[in-house]
Amino acid sequence: MSHSHIDVRYVANLARLELSDEEVAIFQPQLEAILKHAEALSGLDVTGIEPTAHAAPVFDRMRADIPHESLPSSAVLQNAPDQAQGQIRVPKVVTDA
Amino acid sequence: MSITSLRQQFIAGETTPTKVLQALATEIVARDSKTGAYLSYDLDAALNEAASADLSLPLGGIPIALKDNMNVLGQPCTCGSKFLAENYRSPYDATVVKKLRAAGAIPFGRMNQDEFAMGSSTENSALQITRNPHDPERIPGGSSGGSAASVADGTAIAALGSDTGGSIRQPASHCGVVGLKPSYGRVSRYGLVAFASSLDQIGPLTRTVEDAAMILQAIAGYDPADSTCLDVPVPDYLSGINDGVKGMKLGVPKEYFGDGIDPGVRKQVEAAIQKLAAQGAEILDISLPHAEFAVATYYVIAPAEASSNLSRFDGIRYGHRTANPADILDLYKKSREEGFGPEVKRRIILGTYVLSSGYYDAYYGRAQKVRTLIRRDFENAFQKVDAILSPVAPTPARKIGAFSDDPLREYLSDIFTLSANLAGIPGISIPCGVTDFDGGKNLPVGLQILGPHLGEAGLLRIAKAAEA
Numbered sequence: 193m194s195h196s197h198i199d200v201r202y203v204a205n206l207a208r209l210e211l212s213d214e215e216v217a218i219f220q221p222q223l224e225a226i227l228k229h230a231e232a233l234s235g236l237d238v239t240g241i242e243p244t245a246h247a248a249p250v251f252d253r254m255r256a257d258i259p260h261e262s263l264p265s266s267a268v269l270q271n272a273p274d275q276a277q278g279q280i281r282v283p284k285v286v287t288d289a
Numbered sequence: 290m291s292i293t294s295l296r297q298q299f300i301a302g303e304t305t306p307t308k309v310l311q312a313l314a315t316e317i318v319a320r321d322s323k324t325g326a327y328l329s330y331d332l333d334a335a336l337n338e339a340a341s342a343d344l345s346l347p348l349g350g351i352p353i354a355l356k357d358n359m360n361v362l363g364q365p366c367t368c369g370s371k372f373l374a375e376n377y378r379s380p381y382d383a384t385v386v387k388k389l390r391a392a393g394a395i396p397f398g399r400m401n402q403d404e405f406a407m408g409s410s411t412e413n414s415a416l417q418i419t420r421n422p423h424d425p426e427r428i429p430g431g432s433s434g435g436s437a438a439s440v441a442d443g444t445a446i447a448a449l450g451s452d453t454g455g456s457i458r459q460p461a462s463h464c465g466v467v468g469l470k471p472s473y474g475r476v477s478r479y480g481l482v483a484f485a486s487s488l489d490q491i492g493p494l495t496r497t498v499e500d501a502a503m504i505l506q507a508i509a510g511y512d513p514a515d516s517t518c519l520d521v522p523v524p525d526y527l528s529g530i531n532d533g534v535k536g537m538k539l540g541v542p543k544e545y546f547g548d549g550i551d552p553g554v555r556k557q558v559e560a561a562i563q564k565l566a567a568q569g570a571e572i573l574d575i576s577l578p579h580a581e582f583a584v585a586t587y588y589v590i591a592p593a594e595a596s597s598n599l600s601r602f603d604g605i606r607y608g609h610r611t612a613n614p615a616d617i618l619d620l621y622k623k624s625r626e627e628g629f630g631p632e633v634k635r636r637i638i639l640g641t642y643v644l645s646s647g648y649y650d651a652y653y654g655r656a657q658k659v660r661t662l663i664r665r666d667f668e669n670a671f672q673k674v675d676a677i678l679s680p681v682a683p684t685p686a687r688k689i690g691a692f693s694d695d696p697l698r699e700y701l702s703d704i705f706t707l708s709a710n711l712a713g714i715p716g717i718s719i720p721c722g723v724t725d726f727d728g729g730k731n732l733p734v735g736l737q738i739l740g741p742h743l744g745e746a747g748l749l750r751i752a753k754a755a756e757a
Contacts, residue, residue, distance in 0.1 A: 208618070210626040222694075222696050238655060245487060247712055271606065273604065274610065283619075
């Protein structure tokens with residue numbers, strides 16, 4: 193796991209996060225130091241060890257299929273930064289052919 | 290003033306919930322400008338609830354402050370972030386808020402925190418600094434720093450915090466109050482803004498162990514709105530709380546008492562252990578062999594989960610949206626760039642990296658396996674002992690700004706608290722004296738008690754015995 197080099201701007205783009213040049217310069221050594229610390233995990237033998245995703249896993253919980261009230265759309269829309277005609281408005285996402 | 294003594298005063302007719310709220314508001318105005326624990330409070334709304342408080346209920350008329358990452362209908366829920374500070378108002382109540390109200394309590398006050406609960410100092414709040422009431426040059430700890438500082442400062446009776454890697458226990462320790470992180474699944478997370486969903490739990494910060502038991506009693510239990518909340522009966526946490534520790538086996542892990550612990554912290558924690566031994570507890574040396582890997586494991590898993598959870602903050606449905614975006618992608622990227630602070634960005638990038646193709650197996654997959662080893666260490670230990678004793682943090686509260694350019698150093702200070710979240714077990718921090726540290730005088734030290742999954746009653750009993 194000797195991968196402690198990280199292309200900060202590339203990964204930030206995957207996370208839909210714009211960064212300034214100053215931020216990249218600050219984060220680069222900080223993130224590399226953290227990843228280098230995480231390399232300690234590669235020294236452990238984990239052959240045959242099951243991963244833990246949840247400490248107290250609960251599986252396949254079913255609830256009774258009874259309709260119940262949801263939040264009214266007005267309650268949901270109250271926090272939207274931009275709205276029109278009872279819907280959340282966003283920039284155009286489909287370009288003209 | 291503790292919950293139990295306030296209850297007695299209510300019943301004796303010596304004071305009323307309305308008077309208590311008015312007194313708290315006066316204290317907040319007088320003192321919180323220095324401490325900075327409160328982000329907001331709605332006195333009128335709380336007074337309305339106080340007017341009809343049912344004092345016969347277990348928490349009847351008791352005001353309880355909330356970390357600012359729990360939703361209360363109509364209130365702000367900033368998570369300490371600019372992203373949500375502008376205009377967000379909660380459209381619903383978190384389950385813990387409903388449960389507190391059902392027990393008679395009055396939610397009052399929204400407490401500062403590290404942004405999205407990412408941090409151990411509350412310095413990562415984008416909104417304000419919170420100072421330690423014991424020394425204003427020092428951090429209150431975090432991420433539930435406002436909750437801990439207000440209880441220590443007397444501007445709150447009790448508070449709720451959330452704990453993903455120590456965020457209740459460590460600020461409790463730094464501020465000299467009691468902080469309980471329940472077992473994973475014991476308390477509903479519905480309405481808690483998610484940081485790392487497999488690690489987050491809500492719990493109380495209080496003046497006394499008994500108060501912590503009373504709040505846990507109110508908020509624990511099954512919730513159909515949280516699929517990870519366990520459908521198992523809630524025991525009576527108060528009935529056995531005074532039973533003492535005679536005959537109990539308490540483990541002291543050698544890995545938690547190595548180099549790097551401040552001598553004053555070591556001395557006070559060892560004195561607390563001796564106190565429990567003097568009351569008849571059997572103290573046993575134990576080992577948690579994978580303890581040293583907790584920080585590396587946690588700081589892969591928690592950012593991975595955070596990067597996924599925080600993808601919902603995209604500037605579309607709520608929170609900050611950038612002005613005049615060129616297109617939808619620009620909207621996402623700039624809204625997030627403008628809305629998030631540096632620690633949140635670091636963790637999103639780190640989490641995205643460890644989940645990305647080519648690195649997933651090496652980091653995230655491996656950390657999940659080491660998490661199994663850490664969990665097994667505790668399972669093995671609890672075959673031999675009823676609970677585990679340790680410091681909460683290696684040092685008392687440090688000075689504000691001391692670790693500002695070194696996130697890894699900050700992460701390493703979480704070493705004693707992270708494992709409980711990885712293993713899903715409960716932990717409590719209780720004050721165990723004071724010490725001088727780095728120029729500061731009489732700074733609080735905390736004793737951590739860890740127990741087996743769903744073993745809160747035992748923890749509270751030991752904590753009560755250890756309480757000064």
